[in-house]
Amino acid sequence: MFIDILRNKGAYPNARCFHGHNGPKPITVWCSNDYLAMGQHPAVIAAMEGALHDVGAGSGGTRNIGGNTHFHIELENELADLHGKQGALLFTSGYVSNDATLSTLAKILPNCVIFSDELNHASMIAGIRNSGAEKRIWRHNDVAHLEELLAAEDPNVPKLIAFESVYSMDGDVAPIHAICDLADKYNALTYIDEVHAVGMYGARGGGISERDEAAHRIDIIEGTLGKAFGVMGGYITADSKIIDVIRSYAPGFIFTTSLSPVLVAGVLASVKHLKSSSAERDAQQAAAAMLKQKFRDAGLPVMDTTTHIVPLMVGDPVRAKKISDILLAEYGVYVQPINFPTVPRGTERLRFTPGPAHTEAMMAELTEALLEIWDRLELQLKQAA
Amino acid sequence: MFIDILRNKGAYPNARCFHGHNGPKPITVWCSNDYLAMGQHPAVIAAMEGALHDVGAGSGGTRNIGGNTHFHIELENELADLHGKQGALLFTSGYVSNDATLSTLAKILPNCVIFSDELNHASMIAGIRNSGAEKRIWRHNDVAHLEELLAAEDPNVPKLIAFESVYSMDGDVAPIHAICDLADKYNALTYIDEVHAVGMYGARGGGISERDEAAHRIDIIEGTLGKAFGVMGGYITADSKIIDVIRSYAPGFIFTTSLSPVLVAGVLASVKHLKSSSAERDAQQAAAAMLKQKFRDAGLPVMDTTTHIVPLMVGDPVRAKKISDILLAEYGVYVQPINFPTVPRGTERLRFTPGPAHTEAMMAELTEALLEIWDRLELQLKQAA
Numbered sequence: 001m002f003i004d005i006l007r008n009k010g011a012y013p014n015a016r017c018f019h020g021h022n023g024p025k026p027i028t029v030w031c032s033n034d035y036l037a038m039g040q041h042p043a044v045i046a047a048m049e050g051a052l053h054d055v056g057a058g059s060g061g062t063r064n065i066g067g068n069t070h071f072h073i074e075l076e077n078e079l080a081d082l083h084g085k086q087g088a089l090l091f092t093s094g095y096v097s098n099d100a101t102l103s104t105l106a107k108i109l110p111n112c113v114i115f116s117d118e119l120n121h122a123s124m125i126a127g128i129r130n131s132g133a134e135k136r137i138w139r140h141n142d143v144a145h146l147e148e149l150l151a152a153e154d155p156n157v158p159k160l161i162a163f164e165s166v167y168s169m170d171g172d173v174a175p176i177h178a179i180c181d182l183a184d185k186y187n188a189l190t191y192i193d194e195v196h197a198v199g200m201y202g203a204r205g206g207g208i209s210e211r212d213e214a215a216h217r218i219d220i221i222e223g224t225l226g227k228a229f230g231v232m233g234g235y236i237t238a239d240s241k242i243i244d245v246i247r248s249y250a251p252g253f254i255f256t257t258s259l260s261p262v263l264v265a266g267v268l269a270s271v272k273h274l275k276s277s278s279a280e281r282d283a284q285q286a287a288a289a290m291l292k293q294k295f296r297d298a299g300l301p302v303m304d305t306t307t308h309i310v311p312l313m314v315g316d317p318v319r320a321k322k323i324s325d326i327l328l329a330e331y332g333v334y335v336q337p338i339n340f341p342t343v344p345r346g347t348e349r350l351r352f353t354p355g356p357a358h359t360e361a362m363m364a365e366l367t368e369a370l371l372e373i374w375d376r377l378e379l380q381l382k383q384a385a
Numbered sequence: 386m387f388i389d390i391l392r393n394k395g396a397y398p399n400a401r402c403f404h405g406h407n408g409p410k411p412i413t414v415w416c417s418n419d420y421l422a423m424g425q426h427p428a429v430i431a432a433m434e435g436a437l438h439d440v441g442a443g444s445g446g447t448r449n450i451g452g453n454t455h456f457h458i459e460l461e462n463e464l465a466d467l468h469g470k471q472g473a474l475l476f477t478s479g480y481v482s483n484d485a486t487l488s489t490l491a492k493i494l495p496n497c498v499i500f501s502d503e504l505n506h507a508s509m510i511a512g513i514r515n516s517g518a519e520k521r522i523w524r525h526n527d528v529a530h531l532e533e534l535l536a537a538e539d540p541n542v543p544k545l546i547a548f549e550s551v552y553s554m555d556g557d558v559a560p561i562h563a564i565c566d567l568a569d570k571y572n573a574l575t576y577i578d579e580v581h582a583v584g585m586y587g588a589r590g591g592g593i594s595e596r597d598e599a600a601h602r603i604d605i606i607e608g609t610l611g612k613a614f615g616v617m618g619g620y621i622t623a624d625s626k627i628i629d630v631i632r633s634y635a636p637g638f639i640f641t642t643s644l645s646p647v648l649v650a651g652v653l654a655s656v657k658h659l660k661s662s663s664a665e666r667d668a669q670q671a672a673a674a675m676l677k678q679k680f681r682d683a684g685l686p687v688m689d690t691t692t693h694i695v696p697l698m699v700g701d702p703v704r705a706k707k708i709s710d711i712l713l714a715e716y717g718v719y720v721q722p723i724n725f726p727t728v729p730r731g732t733e734r735l736r737f738t739p740g741p742a743h744t745e746a747m748m749a750e751l752t753e754a755l756l757e758i759w760d761r762l763e764l765q766l767k768q769a770a
Contacts (some may be wrong), residue, residue: 001452006646009441034445044442046649049434056394057429057651058616060419065721065736067418069386070403092617093477095641122640130515131415181591226642230718231443232477255507257418257611258478261391262433263645266442336450351450 003334005029009040013357016332022213027328028362030335030352035200035308036280037357043269048231059258063090067258075268080237082145082271083207083221087243088367090264094195094234095123095226095359100252101220101236102162102191103125109158112259115149115188116162117141117174122211124193133212137240139168141179141306149185159188165195165208169343169351173208180217192221199228200281200308207273225263229270233259233342284308285355287363291354296365299381303349310352311338312370315380323373331369387393388719390414394425397742400516402719412713413747415720415737419695420585421665422742423615428654433616436650441624441670444589444643447528452643454656458654465622467583467591467656468606472628479580479609479619481643485606485637486621487512487547487576493630494518494543498535500573502526502548502559509578516599525552528563535571544573550593551581552729554688554736558593576605584613585693586665590659601642610648618644669693672748682764688734693739696723697755699764705733708758716754 004018007029016024038044052073072090079088087297101126106112114128114135136153138146141220146161153159161183162175167205176192194207202210207223209215220242225233233372236246247253274280288308295302295312303311314320320337327333335350343349353364374381389403392414404607423429427753446452464473474481481720487509491497499513499520510524513520513704518669521538523531529547546568548559561577570576579592587595592608607628610618621631632638659665669726673693680697682685688696705722712718720735739748759766 002448003451004453004455005451006455007440007445009437009439012441016455018458024455029451031451031452032445034441034443039441039443039445045437048437048442052430052433052437053395054394056397056419056424056615057426057433057648058424059617060414060417060418060424060611061391063387065723066388066414066416066719067419068389070389070391070409073389073403092481093641095637096477096481099637103573122636126515126636130511141457172460224642226443226445230445232442232642232648251507251511251521252480252484256478257617259643260645260648262647263442263617270442286459295757323443334451338450346402363569381484 003328003336003369005334009045011053012037012040013362015334016230017289017328019328024226025332026333027332030333030366033227033356034230035353036230036284036318038199038228038270038274039278039354041230041270041273042272044266047269048266051135051262055261058260061258062254062256063258064254068259069264070267071261071264072258075271077363078268078271079235082204082275083209083237084215085237086145086240088235088251089243091103091234091253092102093232094226094261095220095251097222097234098123098193099127099130100250101222101246103130104246104250106131106133106160108249109160112158112160113153115146115159115161119167120162122163122194125265128162129260141172141174143175143182143219143296146179147182150182150188155187159186160191160287162191164193164196166307166309167282168196168309169311169338170303170308170347171309171311174211176209176214177217180214189219190217191222192218193222195222195224195227195235196309198223199274204282225267229267229274231263231266231270233263264281280356287356287358289356290360291363294363298367298371299314300367300370308353310354312350312352315346317348319377319379320350322377323350326373327369332368333366388652388713388721390719391670394430395420397425400719402713404713405588412717412719414701415477415718415751417738418612419615420613420738420740421615421659421669422614422740423584423655423659423665426615426655428658429615429651430622432466433647433651434652436647440646442646442647446643447641448643449576449639454646455647456648456649457643460649460656462652463656464620466643467620467660467761468588468594470606470622471625473620473622474628474632474638475644476619477644478617479607481637482607482619483508483578483619484512484515485635486605486631487516489631489633489635490519491516492546494545497545498538500531500544500546504552505547505549506578507564513547526557526559528560528567532567535573540572545570545576545613546573547576549581550579551692553694554582554696554723555688555696556692556696558691561594561597561599562602565599570646574604575602576604576607578607580607580609580612581694583608584659584667588663589668610652614652614659614699616648616651616655618652660749665741672739672741673744675745676737676748683756685752685755686767694736695739697735697737699735700731702733704762704764707762708735711756711758719749720753
């Protein structure tokens with residue numbers, strides 16, 4: 001059963017939980033991907049309310065037949081600008097952007113071989129599989145292995161390297177420049193999934209590729225509108241030629257009702273805000289650093305990450321669920337256990353996503369709760385740092 | 386280029402068009418799939434505004450990790466009830482419901498053979514292809530051909546018959562009972578796509594399967610929340626066992642941010658309203674009948690349909706586009722030409738979707754405009770009826 005909640009707009013991470021109770025019970029959400037709490041930002045809410053009253057609930061059609069609103073066009077321009085690309089294309093979700101783009105691209109490039117990081121997201125794997133193209137899996141973030149595989153291939157076949165910037169479950173970051181160096185050397189296209197980075201990294205929220213000044217080296221940047229931007233939907237940005245190809249040939253783009261204009265208006269406000277404001281990014285980084293430090297100080301097995309993602313390794317699915325259940329039932333803390341197939345067996349964990357709205361008091365309470373549960377379940381603590 | 390519009394909430398089918406102009410120009414929309422104008426219904430708008438202020442813009446996560454709101458659960462219960470099934474499952478779009486369900490189901494049933502109507506939607510074709518299962522294409526709505534194919538198959542392999550109730554471009558209807566008779570005889574599962582029927586047919590809007598009292602004979606009913614229900618999203622309903630399988634194994638369901646609670650709250654209001662009100666359905670049928678009659682009386686080549694869809698056959702992509710361009714530029718009438726691959730070459734058409742908000746005066750103006758254009762382009766009229 002999925003945990004049944006309603007978040008409290010304006011008071012997030014506070015929420016109501018309907019799980020195992022007759023009425024709603026107050027909880028604190030620690031596992032949301034609304035990383036910057038933009039889902040409750042006044043500018044986003046106002047834009048959505050405005051669109052709702054101006055144009056109504058849904059788009060009423062596909063992009064080609066009646067469902068292309070002025071908001072869609074504005075947002076595509078805004079996203080292209082965010083990543084310094086010629087064009088952008090909206091999809092109903094990040095999942096669909098990966099699936100539709102990768103499967104279409106690899107079908108169109110004759111005999112294309114796709115080089116895929118072994119920890120790529122399920123939606124990239126789906127797109128690669130659905131393309132029918134040959135694929136080579138390289139060991140996670142291992143550029144030596146990637147080069148080995150690239151070098152073994154016929155120099156004349158089209159090649160596409162697909163990877164993520166921030167890996168969501170380990171919170172580690174891809175060596176973008178090193179990968180682009182290989183792409184240059186072996187004449188490969190590059191495709192980066194920035195869903196756990198857009199809005200959060202780079203001076204304007206353009207992701208790790210902006211932070212590392214590598215966006216111009218990447219052919220296709222894919223992102224989501226449902227995590228740091230706080231709403232829903234997905235997109236790609238690229239040069240005009242690639243955008244035109246995907247727009248013209250991807251069934252997952254063509255044959256589907258376009259994003260509700262209400263959502264698009266909200267995202268537009270969110271992207272614009274995060275382009276000019278770094279306060280949310282700074283507060284998120286501060287919150288993540290503080291939570292990691294508190295976990296380390298308490299001897300809790302926090303995984304080393306260089307990002308905003310704070311995973312606590314448990315290494316066992318039953319215990320991970322047990323900890324999560326106690327946190328919810330006794331402490332009003334909601335954090336979902338992460339199990340196979342989302343992570344490999346034996347690496348089950350709790351994944352915390354502190355953001356600008358999580359206070360130091362919440363973190364102290366959480367750490368206390370975890371220490372009590374660790375003791376109750378006779379789990380091991382590390383030597384306190 | 387897609388036609389760039391904003392609809393006028395409360396005054397639909399009136400809208401603003403930004404196409405080829407410096408500022409917005411007023412138009413009338415004739416090709417929306419917001420069939421019942423529920424996208425501007427006060428109950429839907431109020432529910433969305435309420436949710437926006439109560440819980441915020443997005444869900445913040447997948448259904449399993451933080452993105453399962455109380456609205457999602459309520460809506461799934463409401464949809465299961467609508468179709469008389471044990472359970473329902475929401476997806477981010479109708480496209481994704483078809484792709485995810487068909488591909489997962491056929492992977493799970495060992496050696497499954499799928500029998501697919503030749504005019505099935507691109508999303509069903511994608512799901513069937515992505516499943517990797519064997520498929521047999523039966524001629525459109527031809528049950529004799531379907532039986533021939535079923536009879537030729539090994540009686541012991543699992544079989545799935547996939548079809549639509551209302552075919553969106555021809556506006557014709559599948560012989561559901563005859564198909565279910567064959568499913569019984571040859572022990573096949575049945576999957577029906579009701580996206581162009583839910584909300585619009587049956588006493589409670591349960592679709593053609595409700596109208597024809599056949600819902601209990603269908604294993605899986607798939608629908609959309611983005612057409613007659615006026616918002617965005619997709620779903621399936623089925624018995625609990627099938628729902629559990631799709632929920633547990635379909636990557637397109639598991640690994641994606643769930644529908645925004647704002648959308649879900651709007652759909653909930655829409656579905657509830659259309660369960661108890663037939664006024665919108667009756668008005669849509671009256672509008673469709675009136676427009677068909679006006680077209681027939683004028684000698685325009687309207688295709689015979691038994692549904693709310695009113696296609697005007699042109700039979701040539703250049704002319705269809707030309708007519709559409711003149712309508713938009715000179716008459717402020719927006720109707721998209723429908724070309725290959727959405728319809729077969731040589732059957733290019735204009736597809737009108739009159740609804741409760743299209744007045745007789747609008748229809749008279751439209752008919753006059755078409756007659757003038759027919760004359761200008763020297764197209765043939767039929768003998769007036």
